[in-house]
Amino acid sequence: MNWLWSNLDLVGELMLVHLALSVPAIILSFVASVPIGWLAHRYRWSRGVLLSLCGLLYAIPSLALFVALPPITGLSLRSPLNLVIALTLYGIAVLVRTAADAFDSVEPDVRQSATAMGYSSTGRFWGVDLPLAGPVLVSGLRVVIVSTVSLATVGAVIGVQSLGSLFTDGFQRGIQAEIFTGIVATIVLALALDWACVRIGRLLMPWSRPDAAHRRRSIERVERVDAA
Amino acid sequence: MIEFRRVTKQFPDGTVAVENVDIVIPPRKTTVLVGSSGSGKTTLLRMINRMVDPSGGQVLIDGTDVATVDPVQLRRGIGYVMQNSGLLPHRTVIDNVATVPLLRGTAKRQAYDRALELMDTVGLDRSLADRYPSQLSGGQQQRVGVARGLAVDPNILLMDEPFGAVDPIVRAELQQELLRLQGELGKTVVFVTHDIDEAFLLGDQVVIMQRGGKISQAASPTEILARPADAFVADFVGADRGKRALHLTDVDGRRVVVDSDGRPAGVLAP
Numbered sequence: 001m002n003w004l005w006s007n008l009d010l011v012g013e014l015m016l017v018h019l020a021l022s023v024p025a026i027i028l029s030f031v032a033s034v035p036i037g038w039l040a041h042r043y044r045w046s047r048g049v050l051l052s053l054c055g056l057l058y059a060i061p062s063l064a065l066f067v068a069l070p071p072i073t074g075l076s077l078r079s080p081l082n083l084v085i086a087l088t089l090y091g092i093a094v095l096v097r098t099a100a101d102a103f104d105s106v107e108p109d110v111r112q113s114a115t116a117m118g119y120s121s122t123g124r125f126w127g128v129d130l131p132l133a134g135p136v137l138v139s140g141l142r143v144v145i146v147s148t149v150s151l152a153t154v155g156a157v158i159g160v161q162s163l164g165s166l167f168t169d170g171f172q173r174g175i176q177a178e179i180f181t182g183i184v185a186t187i188v189l190a191l192a193l194d195w196a197c198v199r200i201g202r203l204l205m206p207w208s209r210p211d212a213a214h215r216r217r218s219i220e221r222v223e224r225v226d227a228a
Numbered sequence: 229m230i231e232f233r234r235v236t237k238q239f240p241d242g243t244v245a246v247e248n249v250d251i252v253i254p255p256r257k258t259t260v261l262v263g264s265s266g267s268g269k270t271t272l273l274r275m276i277n278r279m280v281d282p283s284g285g286q287v288l289i290d291g292t293d294v295a296t297v298d299p300v301q302l303r304r305g306i307g308y309v310m311q312n313s314g315l316l317p318h319r320t321v322i323d324n325v326a327t328v329p330l331l332r333g334t335a336k337r338q339a340y341d342r343a344l345e346l347m348d349t350v351g352l353d354r355s356l357a358d359r360y361p362s363q364l365s366g367g368q369q370q371r372v373g374v375a376r377g378l379a380v381d382p383n384i385l386l387m388d389e390p391f392g393a394v395d396p397i398v399r400a401e402l403q404q405e406l407l408r409l410q411g412e413l414g415k416t417v418v419f420v421t422h423d424i425d426e427a428f429l430l431g432d433q434v435v436i437m438q439r440g441g442k443i444s445q446a447a448s449p450t451e452i453l454a455r456p457a458d459a460f461v462a463d464f465v466g467a468d469r470g471k472r473a474l475h476l477t478d479v480d481g482r483r484v485v486v487d488s489d490g491r492p493a494g495v496l497a498p
Contacts, residue, residue: 107317109310109311109312109314110314110315110316110317112279112310112314113308113310113313113314113315113316114314114316115279115303116277116279116303116308116310116314116386117303117304117308117327117328117331117376118300118301118302118303118304118305118328118331118332119300119331120300123331128316131318132317132318134318205318207317207318207319207360207362208318
């Protein structure tokens, strides 16, 4: 505990650095996965290829990817941007399949009636398919949030600062409290982002709240009583 | 007026859904397409708003071949009500009703005012305007579906088994509502069902379809009962059995009408 009190500033700073690494990667992987997932959903023949390719990304060991990226991107090994790109790729690996499933989950009836109403195809994507895929997308995003926040710590091994630096430093100097702080801080950060994601999801999709189903059931009960 | 001229629909897998259909759907009347599943009735309906394009022949609305009209614009001018209402689950009732006017670029305020009026028209309490579809009963959802179909005051209203998924009591209620609405509004309604009783109740013209997408008979309900075109029609409408095969018996000098099971249907008015 003493270690934590005397290093609060450092932990706080590393938390911000960690956020600056993971949040852009999470957002980027979301933005990239939605169109890829939509393609896989829309064009059946592309599904197998796209999902396998993206899934394969996850099989690349993280350290190997960190080392392999700089020659391709032209960035230095220690550049945080390098790490953001790697994390984005892992995010895509996790999210593309969920995104395809999310678009699959939209009721064909609803999609058809939207078309019959006179939605154009782009209008239907933004107005119907994307929002209705939202709940499943959010559930996939939550996995990406937690995995990205924890994966970002590995960057410390190649010298990119993050909460992971508390592990490497703690190991080298044999400070148990520092390692423990790093673990707890990473978990807290992941949980906080996850919570924020759920809140934002509820705000954007008020119709998906679980209590909507409850209310419906109670309405039906009232009507049955009325009818009797 | 909607006209089908030698319309055929063959799907890429070779199934023929509709074969050589010629039919005229008169304006401001209700035409019911009725048949068992696989008779092509829904395919026929969906050709009117180009949800399905025919592989042969023409569909004309007031003399214009629909194939020459942009499908999105065409659909925005035709009301569509489907089974399970097809409401957008992420939009409130009022937004659902106002969908098409908003797509057409009507000002929000005006579209909402109209939507509220339509809720009155179809017998929905205005207090439901801010609910989501999942918070409504099946019957209420179906009413929202009808209100949405009427939102741009279209000349044509397509209804694809709209009351198929609600319980019999609610269905009877909705059927009466539709009769009332049609009496007030006089739309060209094309209604698809597999229920011959519903067809006879709602239809000015009833089109009986059989497997393979062929029309067996298109006529008024009375005419179909009086002169079924063939054995299939006679069997389909049940003219020779149950509650449609009525006969008279004398009971203490009064003429009582009974069905084929001997159950009384009523008395013969003098």
